Amino acid sequence: MATETHSHHEVDHHEGHETDQNLWDGSKSPFKVSYGKLMMWYFLVSDAFTFAGFLIAYGTLRFSMPSWPLPDVVFSTFPGGFHHAPLIFVTLMTFILILSSVTMVRAVQEGHRENKRGVVKWMALTIVGGLMFLGCQAWEWTNLIAKEHMTITINPFGTHVTDGVYLNEDGTEAKNEMGEVDKFTSGHTYLIHKKDGDFHKRKFKITSGSLKGQVAQESFGPKAFGGLFFFITGFHGFHVFSGVVFLSVIMLNSMSGLYAKRKNGYEMVEKIGLYWHFVDLVWVFVFLVFYLL
Numbered sequence: 001m002a003t004e005t006h007s008h009h010e011v012d013h014h015e016g017h018e019t020d021q022n023l024w025d026g027s028k029s030p031f032k033v034s035y036g037k038l039m040m041w042y043f044l045v046s047d048a049f050t051f052a053g054f055l056i057a058y059g060t061l062r063f064s065m066p067s068w069p070l071p072d073v074v075f076s077t078f079p080g081g082f083h084h085a086p087l088i089f090v091t092l093m094t095f096i097l098i099l100s101s102v103t104m105v106r107a108v109q110e111g112h113r114e115n116k117r118g119v120v121k122w123m124a125l126t127i128v129g130g131l132m133f134l135g136c137q138a139w140e141w142t143n144l145i146a147k148e149h150m151t152i153t154i155n156p157f158g159t160h161v162t163d164g165v166y167l168n169e170d171g172t173e174a175k176n177e178m179g180e181v182d183k184f185t186s187g188h189t190y191l192i193h194k195k196d197g198d199f200h201k202r203k204f205k206i207t208s209g210s211l212k213g214q215v216a217q218e219s220f221g222p223k224a225f226g227g228l229f230f231f232i233t234g235f236h237g238f239h240v241f242s243g244v245v246f247l248s249v250i251m252l253n254s255m256s257g258l259y260a261k262r263k264n265g266y267e268m269v270e271k272i273g274l275y276w277h278f279v280d281l282v283w284v285f286v287f288l289v290f291y292l293l
Contacts (some may be wrong), residue, residue, distance in 0.1 A: 040271050045276045047239075049281050054235070055289045062293055067219050069157035071291045073189040077143055090291050092285065093136040097240075100129025101280040108273045111266025116254060119266055123251040126276065130244040137237050141230070149194045150226050156192040156199065158221035160184055163208035167215065173205075183207070191216055220252050229290065236286055239279045246272050 009236050045068040062068050072086040079089070103125040110118030144150045150157065165183040166174040174181040184190075186208070250272050253259060259266045 036271055040274050054232050061224050065222050066161050067159045069159055070189040074157050094287050097133045097280050097283055100126050104273045104276045108270050112267040116260050119254045127247050152227040152230050155221040155226045159189045162186055162206050164204040164206045167203045243276050243279055
C-alpha cells in the first residue's frame with residue numbers, strides 16, 4: 001500500500017515537471033501573453049527611458065539657472081486673445097488627451113466582447129481626441145513662434161535675478177498701467193517684445209544687492225528653454241500623430257471585419273491601446289516637469 005502511494009506521488013511529480021517544461025517548449029508563451037503584446041511592452045519600456053532622459057535633462061538645467069522663465073508667465077495665453085490665464089490652455093489639452101484614453105479603454109472593452117460596431121465607434125472618438133490635442137499643440141507653437149518670437153535659439157522670456165525699477169528712454173522711472181512706478185522683484189519673469197523687426201530690451205535700475213543703483217538692460221533667457229520645449233513637446237506630438245495614424249488603420253481594419261475573423265478579442269486594438277495609454281501617461285509627466293516646475 002505504501003509502495004503504491006509512493007509510486008503515485010512520483011507520477012504526480014513527473015507530470016508536474018512535464019507541465020512546467022511545456023511552458024518553455026515554444027507552444028505557449030511563458031508569460032501568458034501573446035508575442036505581439038510582449039513586444040509592445042518592450043518598446044514602451046525603451047521609449048520610457050528616452051523620455052525620462054529628456055525630462056531629467058530639462059529638470060537639471062531648469063534648477064541650475066536662476067534666469068529660467070516661469071511657466072505661469074510663458075504659458076498664460078488662451079485662444080481668443082485672452083491673456084494672464086496661467087496654464088489654462090495646457091490644462092485643457094491635458095484633459096482632452098486623458099479623455100481620449102477613456103474612449104480607448106471602451107474600444108478595448110468592446111473588442112473583448114467581439115462588438116465590431118462598438119470598437120469602431122470608440123476608436124473614432126479616440127482619433128478625434130488625438131486630432132484635437134494636435135490642433136491645440138499647433139496653436140500653442142504658432143503663438144510662441146509667431147506672436148512671442150520664441151525659437152530653438154532665441155528665448156525672449158527671461159527672469160530677473162535682482163530687484164529693480166524700469167526706466168523710460170530719458171532715464172526717468174517708468175509708470176505701469178495703474179499709474180504706479182513700474183518696479184519688479186527678483187524672480188519676476190518678463191517677455192522681450194519685438195517691434196519693427198527688432199527686439200526691444202527695456203532698461204531698468206537695480207534697487208537691491210551689491211549692484212544697487214546701476215542701470216542694466218533686459219537680456220534673453222536661457223537658449224535651452226526654447227530648444228527643450230520644442231524638442232520634448234514635438235517628440236511627444238510625433239508620438240500622438242503616429243498613434244492617430246495607427247488608430248486610423250486599425251479602425252479601418254476593424255470596419256472590414258478582419259479582426260472579427262480572428263476571434264481573439266480584437267487583440268490588435270488592445271495593443272494599440274497600450275501605446276495610446278503610454279502616450280497619455282508620458283504627457284502627464286511632461287505637464288508636470290515642463291509646465292509646473
